[in-house]
Amino acid sequence: xxxxxxxxxxxxxxxGPVTAVDKTDLAIEQGEFFxxxxxxxxxxTTLLRIIAGLERPDEGRVLIGGREVTDLPPYARNxxxxxxxxxxxxxxxxxxxxxxxxxxxxxxxxxxDEQLKWALSLLRLDGLGGRYPNELSGGQQQRVALARGxxxxxxxLLLDEPLANLDRELRSEMEVEIRRYQKELGIPFxxxxxxxxxxxxxxxxxxxxxxxxxxxxxxKTEIYTNPxxxxxxxxxxxxxxxxxxxxxxxxxxxxxEWGGGSVLAPRPGSAQRGSAISVFVKHEDMAIHGAGLNxxxxxxVNQLAGTLRDIIFKGQTANYIVALPxxxxxxxxxxxxxxxxxPNDAVIVSWPIEAGACFPREDA
Amino acid sequence: xxxxxxxxxxxxxxxxLYVFLYGPIGYVxxxxxxxxxxxxxxxxxxxxxxxxxxxxxxxxxxxxxSLTLATGAAVISTLLAAAGAIGILRFRSRxxxxxxxxxxxxxxxxxxxxxxxxxxxxxxVLGLPGNLxxxxxxxxxxxxxxxxxxxxxxxxxxNWDMDDAAxxxxxxxxxxxxxxxxxxxxxxxxxxFLISFILAFNNLEISFYTLGAIPTLPSVAWGSLRxxxxxxxxxxxxLVNGFVFLVFAVMYLLMRLGIVRFGYRGG
Numbered sequence: 001x002x003x004x005x006x007x008x009x010x011x012x013x014x015x016g017p018v019t020a021v022d023k024t025d026l027a028i029e030q031g032e033f034f035x036x037x038x039x040x041x042x043x044x045t046t047l048l049r050i051i052a053g054l055e056r057p058d059e060g061r062v063l064i065g066g067r068e069v070t071d072l073p074p075y076a077r078n079x080x081x082x083x084x085x086x087x088x089x090x091x092x093x094x095x096x097x098x099x100x101x102x103x104x105x106x107x108x109x110x111x112x113d114e115q116l117k118w119a120l121s122l123l124r125l126d127g128l129g130g131r132y133p134n135e136l137s138g139g140q141q142q143r144v145a146l147a148r149g150x151x152x153x154x155x156x157l158l159l160d161e162p163l164a165n166l167d168r169e170l171r172s173e174m175e176v177e178i179r180r181y182q183k184e185l186g187i188p189f190x191x192x193x194x195x196x197x198x199x200x201x202x203x204x205x206x207x208x209x210x211x212x213x214x215x216x217x218x219x220k221t222e223i224y225t226n227p228x229x230x231x232x233x234x235x236x237x238x239x240x241x242x243x244x245x246x247x248x249x250x251x252x253x254x255x256x257e258w259g260g261g262s263v264l265a266p267r268p269g270s271a272q273r274g275s276a277i278s279v280f281v282k283h284e285d286m287a288i289h290g291a292g293l294n295x296x297x298x299x300x301v302n303q304l305a306g307t308l309r310d311i312i313f314k315g316q317t318a319n320y321i322v323a324l325p326x327x328x329x330x331x332x333x334x335x336x337x338x339x340x341x342x343p344n345d346a347v348i349v350s351w352p353i354e355a356g357a358c359f360p361r362e363d364a
Numbered sequence: 365x366x367x368x369x370x371x372x373x374x375x376x377x378x379x380x381l382y383v384f385l386y387g388p389i390g391y392v393x394x395x396x397x398x399x400x401x402x403x404x405x406x407x408x409x410x411x412x413x414x415x416x417x418x419x420x421x422x423x424x425x426x427x428x429x430s431l432t433l434a435t436g437a438a439v440i441s442t443l444l445a446a447a448g449a450i451g452i453l454r455f456r457s458r459x460x461x462x463x464x465x466x467x468x469x470x471x472x473x474x475x476x477x478x479x480x481x482x483x484x485x486x487x488x489v490l491g492l493p494g495n496l497x498x499x500x501x502x503x504x505x506x507x508x509x510x511x512x513x514x515x516x517x518x519x520x521x522x523n524w525d526m527d528d529a530a531x532x533x534x535x536x537x538x539x540x541x542x543x544x545x546x547x548x549x550x551x552x553x554x555x556x557f558l559i560s561f562i563l564a565f566n567n568l569e570i571s572f573y574t575l576g577a578i579p580t581l582p583s584v585a586w587g588s589l590r591x592x593x594x595x596x597x598x599x600x601x602x603l604v605n606g607f608v609f610l611v612f613a614v615m616y617l618l619m620r621l622g623i624v625r626f627g628y629r630g631g
Contacts, residue, residue, distance in 0.1 A: 052532050053531075053532070054528050054531070054532065073531065073536075074528070074531040074532045075531050075532070075533075075534045075535055075536055077532075079532065080532070080533075081529070081532045081533075083525065083528075083529060085525075087523070087525055087526055087528075087529040089526065089529075089530070089543075089544055090548065091547045091548060100530070100533050100535075100543075101533040101534050104533055104534030104535050104539070105534055148533065152533070152534070
């Protein structure tokens with residue numbers, strides 16, 4: 001295949017009784033920003049270490065640029081890596097750190113100097129070449145780590161939670177920058193994170209990982225709007241969950257009976273009448289109205305009545321917490337317009353039927 | 365700020381402790397310059413003891429032997445201790461604690477026992493004669509244990525992920541060690557070398573049994589003691605102590621000036 005930079009074929013890695021990575025297949029295209037998203041312990045870092053050669057798979061094959069590298073050590077793979085705690089060499093200056101990969105490749109002095117200049121200016125590190133890592137701020141260390149990862153123009157760059165140790169403001173700044181470097185250089189980036197916002201902001205495609213397996217791989221909008229499992233629905237974005245049983249099936253729709261009434265949702269593939277089910281609706285897919293709307297029920301929309309309990313103001317948006325008669329809370333995210341409702345007002349929450357993602361109940 | 369009675373009594377206690385530790389050594393150094401070594405008061409000084417010391421060919425041969433022995437033992441100790449410490453930290457095993465204890469156990473064996481054991485083992489089992497090399501090996505037993513502790517103390521703070529990073533960027537394991545690990549941990553290797561050097565240099569019992577008739581400074585000093593305290597012995601003791609003191613002073617200065625840093629420097 002052309003354009004495929006990295007290919008994993010049925011890669012498995014076990015640690016004693018734990019299967020960290022379980023028969024995983026993956027193909028990363030040239031020029032793609034790919035995020036591996038999952039909670040800690042889901043196997044994403046192990047998978048990254050297998051790609052880097054720091055961990056050997058028990059089964060399966062790893063191909064980089066069409067060449068099998070499964071049994072090659074890390075130093076023979078031509079990948080770059082950015083580590084969570086940067087791992088800059090403390091006894092080397094910034095410049096020495098950055099050119100380290102080129103020195104290991106025995107690049108000529110002239111080539112090294114030229115690349116160093118390029119990397120320093122790309123990452124806005126001009127004038128810092130002579131400093132030691134402990135004399136830099138967190139953001140500068142991060143950029144040195146990126147420069148070191150990129151200077152040898154690797155076949156792909158692996159990033160292991162590189163922003164986890166930075167403060168919030170710096171993080172969002174670096175998210176944009178890292179994506180810009182990736183688009184400029186056209187090198188595929190594989191980005192491991194447990195932070196869904198990072199994954200959504202930066203990547204083109206996302207794989208959501210859990211217990212060593214991919215729950216879903218797809219374009220980030222696909223993952224966000226069309227989750228393939230209950231886990232993805234809860235892990236990506238913020239969703240309300242309504243759990244109940246299927247009371248009736250009407251064509252493509254299922255009517256779900258649940259303590260507080262009944263709602264309609266797209267029918268999940270194999271669900272039968274009576275099976276336990278959860279509907280996930282993203283906070284921002286729900287809308288809140290004053291109680292005056294009661295009585296009108298537009299086609300294709302679910303409505304539930306409740307009481308506004310609180311408004312969490314977040315700036316660009318506000319979260320409206322609505323208490324339902326059943327005792328459950330729904331969170332509705334909307335623009336913080338004043339005057340929609342006040343706490344303790346009776347309100348109506350509505351959402352389009354197709355916004356509900358419906359999966360068999362896991363926790364039953 | 366005025367010193368209170370508590371501070372004063374603590375300072376006095378500290379002073380007494382130092383006298384307790386270094387009084388005898390100070391006395392020997394003082395006496396080595398005295399005209400009358402039996403009762404060196406009131407003070408009257410001469411360098412005669414040092415002249416006698418340097419004119420004796422026995423002492424210069426013994427010094428050469430001691431330096432050779434100490435260097436050899438220190439090299440062996442440092443290499444074994446470094447390999448042991450790295451091995452114990454890098455490769456996790458159920459038997460890690462046991463392996464660690466076995467490394468430091470020689471510290472609790474009397475020098476005399478090590479000497480006799482090595483003598484018996486070398487002569488009976490291996491059929492080896494006593495010489496400088498077997499003395500180096502025997503002295504390295506305790507040197508390795510001490511060096512192991514020193515290196516381990518620094519190495520526990522070393523981040524082995526550094527090696528992972530270096531390998532991803534193209535460094536083979538050996539290159540990785542010399543580029544990344546060694547520049548970070550060399551002060552502890554240096555410390556292990558110095559300690560095992562001084563231990564072997566000063567050792568009498570182990571060397572005595574493994575060297576046979578070959579003289580070292582401690583064995584010559586011991587031998588001449590049988591003919592009464594000579595002034596040149598005081599001079600020898602003063603010089604050896606001066607040398608050890610110098611080594612420690614240099615180490616201290618290197619650390620103060622930040623040329624040698626213990627511990628991990630980094631972000």
